Amino acid sequence: MTAIPLWVRRPAGERVGWLRTVDHKEIGVLYIGMGIAFFALGGVEALLLRAQLATPEARLLDPETFNQAFTVHGVTMIFLAIVPLLVGFANYLVPLMIGAPDVAFPRLNALSFWLSLIGGIVLYFSFLAGGAPDTGWFSYAPLSERAFAPGTGVDYYILGLAVNGAGTIIGAINLAVTILLMRCPGMSISRVPLFVWMTLVTSVLILGAYPAFTAALVMLFVDRQLGGHFFDPSGGGQVVLWQHLFWFFGHPEVYIMILPAMGMISEVIPVFSRKPIFGYAFVAGSSVAIAFLSFSVWAHHMFAVGLGDTENAIFSATSMLIAIPTGVKIFNWIATMVGGRLRMTTAMLFAVGFIAMFVIGGLSGVSLAVVPIDLAVTDSYYVVAHLHYVLFGGTMLGIFAGTYYWFPKMTGRLLSEVLGRWHFWTTFVGFNLTFLPQHWLGAVGMPRRVFTYAASTGWGPLNLVSTIGAATLAVAMVIFFVNVVRSLRSGEIAGDDPWDAFTLEWSTTSPPPPENFASIPTVTGRRPLWDRKHPESRDAR
Amino acid sequence: MRPPADAIGTLSLIVGVIALLIFIGVEGALVYAIWRYRASRLVAGEAAAFEGNRRLEIAWTAAPALILAVVFVLTLGTMAEINGAGVAPAMRIEAIGHQWWWEFSYGGVKTANELHIPVDTPVDLEVTSADVIHTFWVPELGPKKDMLPGVTNRLRLLARRAGSYDGQCAEFCGIEHAWMRIRVVAESQSDFDAWLRTQTQPRATIETKAEPIFLANICVNCHTIRGTAAAGTAGPDLTHVGARATIGAGVLLNGVGRMRAWLADPQRYKPGALMPSVPLSDADLDALAAYLVSLK
Numbered sequence: 039m040t041a042i043p044l045w046v047r048r049p050a051g052e053r054v055g056w057l058r059t060v061d062h063k064e065i066g067v068l069y070i071g072m073g074i075a076f077f078a079l080g081g082v083e084a085l086l087l088r089a090q091l092a093t094p095e096a097r098l099l100d101p102e103t104f105n106q107a108f109t110v111h112g113v114t115m116i117f118l119a120i121v122p123l124l125v126g127f128a129n130y131l132v133p134l135m136i137g138a139p140d141v142a143f144p145r146l147n148a149l150s151f152w153l154s155l156i157g158g159i160v161l162y163f164s165f166l167a168g169g170a171p172d173t174g175w176f177s178y179a180p181l182s183e184r185a186f187a188p189g190t191g192v193d194y195y196i197l198g199l200a201v202n203g204a205g206t207i208i209g210a211i212n213l214a215v216t217i218l219l220m221r222c223p224g225m226s227i228s229r230v231p232l233f234v235w236m237t238l239v240t241s242v243l244i245l246g247a248y249p250a251f252t253a254a255l256v257m258l259f260v261d262r263q264l265g266g267h268f269f270d271p272s273g274g275g276q277v278v279l280w281q282h283l284f285w286f287f288g289h290p291e292v293y294i295m296i297l298p299a300m301g302m303i304s305e306v307i308p309v310f311s312r313k314p315i316f317g318y319a320f321v322a323g324s325s326v327a328i329a330f331l332s333f334s335v336w337a338h339h340m341f342a343v344g345l346g347d348t349e350n351a352i353f354s355a356t357s358m359l360i361a362i363p364t365g366v367k368i369f370n371w372i373a374t375m376v377g378g379r380l381r382m383t384t385a386m387l388f389a390v391g392f393i394a395m396f397v398i399g400g401l402s403g404v405s406l407a408v409v410p411i412d413l414a415v416t417d418s419y420y421v422v423a424h425l426h427y428v429l430f431g432g433t434m435l436g437i438f439a440g441t442y443y444w445f446p447k448m449t450g451r452l453l454s455e456v457l458g459r460w461h462f463w464t465t466f467v468g469f470n471l472t473f474l475p476q477h478w479l480g481a482v483g484m485p486r487r488v489f490t491y492a493a494s495t496g497w498g499p500l501n502l503v504s505t506i507g508a509a510t511l512a513v514a515m516v517i518f519f520v521n522v523v524r525s526l527r528s529g530e531i532a533g534d535d536p537w538d539a540f541t542l543e544w545s546t547t548s549p550p551p552p553e554n555f556a557s558i559p560t561v562t563g564r565r566p567l568w569d570r571k572h573p574e575s576r577d578a579r
Numbered sequence: 580m581r582p583p584a585d586a587i588g589t590l591s592l593i594v595g596v597i598a599l600l601i602f603i604g605v606e607g608a609l610v611y612a613i614w615r616y617r618a619s620r621l622v623a624g625e626a627a628a629f630e631g632n633r634r635l636e637i638a639w640t641a642a643p644a645l646i647l648a649v650v651f652v653l654t655l656g657t658m659a660e661i662n663g664a665g666v667a668p669a670m671r672i673e674a675i676g677h678q679w680w681w682e683f684s685y686g687g688v689k690t691a692n693e694l695h696i697p698v699d700t701p702v703d704l705e706v707t708s709a710d711v712i713h714t715f716w717v718p719e720l721g722p723k724k725d726m727l728p729g730v731t732n733r734l735r736l737l738a739r740r741a742g743s744y745d746g747q748c749a750e751f752c753g754i755e756h757a758w759m760r761i762r763v764v765a766e767s768q769s770d771f772d773a774w775l776r777t778q779t780q781p782r783a784t785i786e787t788k789a790e791p792i793f794l795a796n797i798c799v800n801c802h803t804i805r806g807t808a809a810a811g812t813a814g815p816d817l818t819h820v821g822a823r824a825t826i827g828a829g830v831l832l833n834g835v836g837r838m839r840a841w842l843a844d845p846q847r848y849k850p851g852a853l854m855p856s857v858p859l860s861d862a863d864l865d866a867l868a869a870y871l872v873s874l875k
Binding site: 186378 | 586590594598601605606608609616617618626630631632635636639643658659661662678710711712714718721722724729733745746748749750755756829850851
């Protein structure tokens with residue numbers, strides 16, 4: 039195992055290092071480890087759901103277990119898997135990409151991680167303490183009020199996510215300050231790598247969105263534990279208030295989960311196309327546009343609530359508008375590939391897979407902004423399909439692209455390209471088998487969050503296909519796991535710069551030393567490493 | 580007016596075709612770029628450092644904006660249409676969502692889980708909830724509408740075809756969300772009128788053996804059988820329960836044998852439902868099941 043220098047070298051015999059580390063790379067690895075562990079748990083929960091739904095009127099899971107499983111699956115994947123994975127990559131990479139020795143507040147960074155993890159542990163402790171939350175990840179009032187959810191599950195949801203959210207908010211402050219204040223000489227804000235740009239925008243989104251959710255959680259806690267009536271109509275409260283607060287957080291949260299993954303493929307695609315990103319300013323600027331708009335679209339989750347046609351029309355318009363900067367990104371990625379010399383490595387396959395699948399999630403997203411169509415398919419499996427095309431077809435494929443790309447930097451070893459191709463294609467087939475049929479199921483009337491369905495509905499065959507797809511996805515994840523373990527032990531040695539890349543993290547060793555760089559670098563363009571390798575054709579910007 | 584489902588169908592078709600064309604265009608460009616520019620079919624070396632093109636950026640910002648503007652205008656039109664703008668409803672029916680069944684009220688005449696409407700007639704459903712949020716959704720009749728406690732929402736229904744339409748609650752509402760199914764029966768005006776007349780009547784069967792069993796047990800705490808002393812309101816009105824197609828909001832088809840099984844142990848078929856098992860002798864169960872199914 040000595041051949042895996044994943045962590046910073048420290049004196050022999052020091053075993054508690056991971057517990058007290060303040061090194062951004064180690065904390066990044068901790069975050070990624072947390073994300074992978076919870077991704078596995080959330081995946082097992084998803085497999086249980088799909089097993090129960092494979093056939094009509096099945097009795098594999100009782101309804102209570104099913105309701106806990108889908109609730110915890112959603113909460114896990116969003117708060118404990120995807121966000122920590124993305125924050126983990128940002129933690130590891132942002133200082134390296136901007137030529138900084140660490141983040142601005144290394145101790146706060148450790149606090150962020152441990153709060154995030156403890157929040158997750160608190161949530162999962164509910165399984166031992168009498169039952170997990172069973173009201174869905176958005177836990178609508180009044181179902182989540184004590185009158186209808188008398189167990190402690192919702193209380194663990196509140197506590198776990200409030201603590202987890204505090205960690206995420208502190209982490210966002212840290213990353214934003216780091217990006218704004220710790221860039222190396224020459225790295226103007228118009229020269230930072232796009233992954234760093236997306237991390238900055240994401241951090242601002244977190245600062246705007248998470249506090250609204252924390253406030254809502256506190257209000258729900260007051261209702262449940264102190265006899266409040268914020269969301270209780272019998273006491274003069276309003277049930278819809280929860281939805282406004284939740285989705286004011288919940289929709290920006292979608293962009294919190296997709297923008298960093300977009301940042302990842304914005305690094306991968308240029309390197310493997312052997313070209314600079316097409317339209318750097320437009321890719322960065324469109325993210326800012328998305329960030330602003332994302333705070334004005336929340337009520338498109340509430341078209342069926344009956345807010346009124348005027349309100350629905352306004353939120354329909356803003357939701358359609360946000361498709362424009364999103365489309366700009368897709369066009370720019372494809373334009374980056376045009377005229378390039380594409381090396382179809384596994385990282386590039388996943389990046390291209392992101393574009394291909396995200397287009398589907400984006401188009402179904404626009405259809406949900408069309409109020410009458412939304413009223414037909416909202417709260418159905420159509421929405422389940424849509425959100426998984428965004429968060430799995432988009433975010434997770436982006437994270438896999440980033441993993442194949444940066445694993446050598448973090449470990450000094452390359453992941454196997456052979457296993458990588460198996461991983462990609464089983465993921466691609468399994469993912470589409472699982473989620474493509476769900477569009478149809480939702481359109482013909484299958485609501486989300488049902489623990490079973492009548493045989494007379496005729497939904498059985500497509501559900502079976504979906505479950506077979508989920509099993510295929512599980513195989514894909516096993517292949518990935520084998521690849522990681524094998525490559526950690528005996529993967530090909532990567533060297534500093536295995537991809538002939540463009541950005542600063544590849545100019546230091548793999549893995550980097552504790553101080554990241556022997557001396558703080560100076561840059562003159564957007565592709566500092568390219569400039570260093572090709573002094574005769576340096577970038578103009 | 581057109582049935583809301585037809586209006587949504589037309590709009591979905593238009594948006595679907597636009598989406599399909601964009602899908603083919605973007606995925607086609609992606610696949611072409613991969614095929615055309617993969618390194619293995621090109622000479623070795625670096626690509627030209629081509630950084631962007633302002634005109635292209637403007638074009639692919641403006642083109643989607645124009646398409647979306649068209650979609651938005653169509654959206655506004657269809658929104659007004661499915662709400663029945665300008666067309667007064669011929670009748671209003673109240674619908675109240677309960678954990679986990681539906682109450683329908685025709686001017687005070689109550690029934691449950693099965694909504695009857697006259698065909699070809701615009702009907703407004705005024706929806707609310709007795710507990711948590713539910714959503715009324717019958718896919719073939721078009722849009723859904725949330726049922727919120729303390730709020731009354733309106734949903735326009737119009738069925739062109741006589742027959743039954745299945746639906747179910749779309750907002751997660753607790754443990755038995757999956758078995759909160761709706762059946763809408765659309766029938767000719769004369770059939771509907773006859774049905775409504777029957778519903779207005781008290782119970783059909785005056786039965787001296789089984790009725791006292793019902794009245795002597797906790798059944799009466801939650802259920803009403805008009806014409807008897809049973810006047811509970813927490814559960815479905817059973818005055819004409821025998822005429823309904825299903826038991827337990829869709830969990831079992833109606834019939835004496837299944838009614839008996841349901842009465843003997845509702846939690847077996849709908850675990851978590853608010854109806855408890857009532858300890859009754861086999862003979863009492865037989866009599867009660869036959870009695871309830873006879874209430875047409």
